[in-house]
Amino acid sequence: MSTRSFRYRVVDVFTEHALEGNPLAVFPDGSVIDDGTMQRIAKELNLSETTFLLPATRSDCDARVRIFTPNFEMKFAGHPTVGSSFVLLDENIVPRDSTGFTLEEKVGPVPIRVERPAASDGDRPMIWLRTPPIHRGPVFDRANSARLVGLDPSDALEVTPQVYSAGNPNVFIPVRDKAAVDRSGPPDLRALAELKGGFSEALCVFVFTPTPEGAYSRMFAPEHGVFEDPATGSATGPLAAFMMDNGLVSRSSGTRFVSEQGTKMGRRSLLHVQVFGEGGAEGIDVGGYVTPVIEATLRV
Numbered sequence: 428m429s430t431r432s433f434r435y436r437v438v439d440v441f442t443e444h445a446l447e448g449n450p451l452a453v454f455p456d457g458s459v460i461d462d463g464t465m466q467r468i469a470k471e472l473n474l475s476e477t478t479f480l481l482p483a484t485r486s487d488c489d490a491r492v493r494i495f496t497p498n499f500e501m502k503f504a505g506h507p508t509v510g511s512s513f514v515l516l517d518e519n520i521v522p523r524d525s526t527g528f529t530l531e532e533k534v535g536p537v538p539i540r541v542e543r544p545a546a547s548d549g550d551r552p553m554i555w556l557r558t559p560p561i562h563r564g565p566v567f568d569r570a571n572s573a574r575l576v577g578l579d580p581s582d583a584l585e586v587t588p589q590v591y592s593a594g595n596p597n598v599f600i601p602v603r604d605k606a607a608v609d610r611s612g613p614p615d616l617r618a619l620a621e622l623k624g625g626f627s628e629a630l631c632v633f634v635f636t637p638t639p640e641g642a643y644s645r646m647f648a649p650e651h652g653v654f655e656d657p658a659t660g661s662a663t664g665p666l667a668a669f670m671m672d673n674g675l676v677s678r679s680s681g682t683r684f685v686s687e688q689g690t691k692m693g694r695r696s697l698l699h700v701q702v703f704g705e706g707g708a709e710g711i712d713v714g715g716y717v718t719p720v721i722e723a724t725l726r727v
Contacts, residue, residue: 433459441715516552597632660713671707680704685700
């Protein structure tokens, strides 16, 4: 029986420090791997996501990215988009000196902006993605939402939890302080199903508190097979929209803030947000740094 070898890299996303942020496996030559093997590889590596880079099939895109959790393929995800963009640049699949390009994902074209540092700041760029269109969904009971993540209703802010989605639906549950965020935990699947009622899509549960810097967050995704995610770029644009809609952060164009996520689980991540247009009417960008940590070969 013949053995095939596939080169891959692991990068830590939304951090400047190895072994922090959100790890991502990236296969630079996904064109030689079939769909079924992609899914099996993602399950084998058992990271929150694994990506495969391919030539674009659309004339308005520069490269194609396919994103897999251990259980299924995703339409869009933030840290895989940012981490894959870093590898595309680092491998010169898109020109290393590029200031921007567009990725083809299941959700559609995703614009990428590359912010180059000043000479004194080193040579690592900050990579920004433009959040896909955000859709607002159902609202959920505030007390029941707090109980869902193991908190007392008194821990909740006087803001109604609601589903926002930029491809992956999240219910945003605002709480009073960092201590409450740290006490929260992953929801029981049965309790989550009861809270969702007739909402049929897999739902991520995003717990956060406003901070002077922006937000302090945790995200649980048991319906995706992810106990806790250290950094959720696909939820951070919707988080910004939710915070602006509810008066928790400025709606002004040019607003910038940082969401700190993953700290409680020992994978501190910093997700930067920039708002364009009043309330994000012209777009919400989510950005961060990427740290390469592993180069390896997988044999199957």
